[in-house]
Structures are given as structure tokens and as C-alpha cells.
Amino acid sequence: MRTVRSDWANTILICKKCSKKLGGGFGTKGKTSLAKALRHDLGLRKGRKGALVIVEVKCLGVCPKGAVTVVNGAKPGEWLLVAAQSDVAEIVDGLGLRGAVARAAAEV
Template sequence: MRTVRSDWANTILVCKKCSKKLDGGFGPKGKTSLAKALRQDLGVRKGRKGALGIIEVKCLGVCPKGAVTVVNGAKPGEWLLVSEGAAIESVVDAVGLHAATQMAAENP
């Protein structure tokens, strides 16, 4: 068995099915998916060499109306339901990403 190194400080799971139902719902025009809006706001690269992993998963099974389910890998017992059109800054705070991005910036 082999291992592959990743530069991620944290992993965020975003429900792709919820995002698809909203047809975007985030960003300045409301047409950007939550995962893409988070990546843009935090300046995170896609892939294992980014400072943070923001992954869209098939379905988390909660299926809220007008919201997207988000799970912080560091706090798997707390799932967040993000309402359509929520400010990305408030989502970053609620999920607890400021600490992870600051830690990644300090340790490049």
C-alpha cells in the first residue's frame, strides 16, 4: 500500500446534489455553486496541493429545501445547512475555515 502527501490543513465536504438543486445560489450573481464560491473567496487551489480541501460529494442524505449541506472534516459531528444566497464570509466563519486558512498561510 502507498500513501500520497497532501498540503491540506482541513477538508470541507459540500453536498453536490443540494448545490445542483439550487442551480448555483451563491456568489455576486447567485449562479455560482457553494464549493466554487468558497474556493474563490479563500483563494484555494483545487487538488491535493491546495492549502485546504473543498470537495463536492455525491449526496450527504440530509436534502434540505433551499440550502446546501456542508461538513467540516475537523468537526464531523456538526453539519451545517447553508441557505441559498448566504454571504460567503458568514459561511467561512460558521464552518470554521478562518483558522485553517491562517494556519496554512503561516506554514506554506
């Protein structure tokens, strides 16, 4: 077995099925997916070199109406239901991601 290094400090899981049902729901026009809006707001690098990764996963089984299920890998016991048209900056602050990205960038 081999190992591969990554620079990830955290992992965010976003339900792809919830995002698809909303047809976007975030950003200025409400047509951007939550994953894409978070990546853009945080200015993340792609792949293993990023400070944190946002992964869209298959259905998480919660299926809220008008919201997306989000799991922060640092707090797996707390699942968030993020309503459509929520401010992306508030979501980032609520997940505590700005500090995680800044710490990871300082370590590299």
C-alpha cells in the same frame, strides 16, 4: 501500499445534489455554486498543494429545501445547512476556515 503527501489542513464536504437543486444560489448574481464561491473567497490552490480542500460529494441524505448540506472534516459531528443567498464571508467565518487556511499557509 504507498502514501502520497498533501498539504491539506482540513476537508470540507459539500453535497453536490443539494447544489445542483439550487442551480447555484451563491455569489453576487446567485448563479455560483457554494463550492466554487468558497474556493474563490478563500483563494485556495488546487489539488494536494492547497491548504484545505473543498470536495463535492454525492447525496449526504439530508436534502434540505433551499439550502446546501456542508460537513466540516474537523467537526464531523456538526452538519451545516447553508441557505441559498447566504453571504459567503459569513459561511467561511462560521466554518472557521480563514484561520485554518492562514495556519496551513504559515506552516508551508
